[in-house]
Amino acid sequence: MELQPLDSIPQRISSSEYKSLHTNTGFPAILNDRILKAAHGEEVDKIPIWIMRQAGRYLEEFRNLRVENEFFRICTTPRLACEVTLLPINLLPLDAAIIFSDILVIPQTMGMEVIMEKGKGPVFTHPLQTPEDINLLKIPDISTDYEPYLDAIFLTRHSLLGKVPLIGFCGGPFTLFTYMIEGQGSTVFTKSRRWIYQYPQETHRLLDMLTNILCDFLLAQICSGAQMLQIFESHAGILGPDEFEEFLLSYNRKIASFLKEKAKINPGLEAPLIIFCKDAGYALESICQTEFDIIQIDWTVPIPRARELANRYGKVLQGNLDPAALYASGDFIRQKATKMVETFGKEKYICNLGHGIYPDTDPEKLRVYLETVHSL
Ligand SMILES: Cc1c2[nH]c(c1CCC(=O)O)Cc1[nH]c(c(CCC(=O)O)c1C)Cc1[nH]c(c(CCC(=O)O)c1C)Cc1[nH]c(c(CCC(=O)O)c1C)C2
Numbered sequence: 001m002e003l004q005p006l007d008s009i010p011q012r013i014s015s016s017e018y019k020s021l022h023t024n025t026g027f028p029a030i031l032n033d034r035i036l037k038a039a040h041g042e043e044v045d046k047i048p049i050w051i052m053r054q055a056g057r058y059l060e061e062f063r064n065l066r067v068e069n070e071f072f073r074i075c076t077t078p079r080l081a082c083e084v085t086l087l088p089i090n091l092l093p094l095d096a097a098i099i100f101s102d103i104l105v106i107p108q109t110m111g112m113e114v115i116m117e118k119g120k121g122p123v124f125t126h127p128l129q130t131p132e133d134i135n136l137l138k139i140p141d142i143s144t145d146y147e148p149y150l151d152a153i154f155l156t157r158h159s160l161l162g163k164v165p166l167i168g169f170c171g172g173p174f175t176l177f178t179y180m181i182e183g184q185g186s187t188v189f190t191k192s193r194r195w196i197y198q199y200p201q202e203t204h205r206l207l208d209m210l211t212n213i214l215c216d217f218l219l220a221q222i223c224s225g226a227q228m229l230q231i232f233e234s235h236a237g238i239l240g241p242d243e244f245e246e247f248l249l250s251y252n253r254k255i256a257s258f259l260k261e262k263a264k265i266n267p268g269l270e271a272p273l274i275i276f277c278k279d280a281g282y283a284l285e286s287i288c289q290t291e292f293d294i295i296q297i298d299w300t301v302p303i304p305r306a307r308e309l310a311n312r313y314g315k316v317l318q319g320n321l322d323p324a325a326l327y328a329s330g331d332f333i334r335q336k337a338t339k340m341v342e343t344f345g346k347e348k349y350i351c352n353l354g355h356g357i358y359p360d361t362d363p364e365k366l367r368v369y370l371e372t373v374h375s376l
Pocket residue numbers: 051052053054055056057066071098099100101102103104116120121122169184185186232234278356
């Protein structure tokens with residue numbers, strides 16, 4: 001697929017106009033809308049499938065592009081973000097594109113420095129150490145700080161030429177909070193868990209600040225061309241049920257209500273909302289009781305129970321093959337995928353993995369998974 005020259009694409013609406021809630025028009029007509037149909041609970045010709053981290057390091061083309069380009073430079077250069085987003089769409093039979101970016105761009109726009117360390121992942125140079133550090137954070141300016149990310153969405157929606165819908169995303173308030181406190185990924189998250197008990201008020205203050213920022217950021221993504229949105233609460237599994245409700249779900253509820261309210265006033269802003277609370281199968285019923293349309297589950301969640309709850313609360317399910325299963329033989333992947341789809345049922349279902357695809361996965365194994373699901 002050729003990238004369109006920038007001057008052939010109409011101007012994205014100015015950031016100040018987001019507040020007046022006008023969506024852009026003039027995007028190419030959609031050719032494959034099966035994921036949007038499934039999101040609305042409608043019948044589909046084939047099961048729609050996309051893959052978390054589908055534009056990542058398992059693709060040689062991405063690794064080659066990374067040799068010359070620093071990770072966050074790709075995120076902040078609309079042409080590069082667009083090119084990377086389109087890579088898997090041009091190579092594999094996927095039913096949606098997800099904009100190339102990262103959940104950590106939000107702490108960056110709040111003034112925190114994040115460096116992508118080779119072999120280690122993202123590292124914050126100055127994580128928050130005490131509640132006083134919250135005062136050093138800034139509220140991002142919608143008209144300047146988000147510009148590259150929104151331009152990337154706008155350019156990509158045009159460059160997709162309607163081939164598949166475009167998904168926007170952000171990290172959930174709680175997951176961003178954990179990175180801002182820990183400074184990097186963790187297995188135990190003792191610093192973040194300590195904060196919620198030692199400084200509950202300040203933790204709420206920071207989560208509230210993040211929630212307001214994410215509401216604006218997600219709405220701006222819809223205005224710029226995102227057709228669906230996913231919130232990644234990747235660290236939901238570290239909380240107990242009470243803390244999950246108090247420090248995680250209540251804030252995501254606010255985001256979903258905010259976006260649904262905007263869509264009620266202006267139907268042009270309607271975009272199905274996906275929530276992924278990784279390792280939080282324990283809280284599946286509460287998650288189903290929110291205004292999110294689609295519930296992504298990881299592979300530890302029993303599918304029959306997820307289906308029962310999703311049906312009870314009128315939700316669509318997304319998931320959930322263990323990404324490690326793509327290391328198995330093609331035959332095994334075919335069998336496993338077939339059984340998985342039969343258990344989910346073919347309605348109100350969007351296929352994906354249970355977490356992001358691993359960097360050393362053979363793209364041909366992913367192809368087996370995609371083709372199997374489409375053949376069912
Ligand atoms: C390809 C990539 C990304 N981020 C990172 C990489 C690898 C970095 C590299 O090229 O060196 C670093 C990168 N960014 C992050 C991590 C995890 C760090 C850690 O906790 O150890 C890494 C290695 C943080 C991050 N970033 C993201 C999450 C949520 C999903 C999840 O749980 O995996 C999280 C937790 C979201 C994310 N991140 C990315 C996308 C792009 C769209 C797509 O899916 O194709 C998305 C949606 C892109």
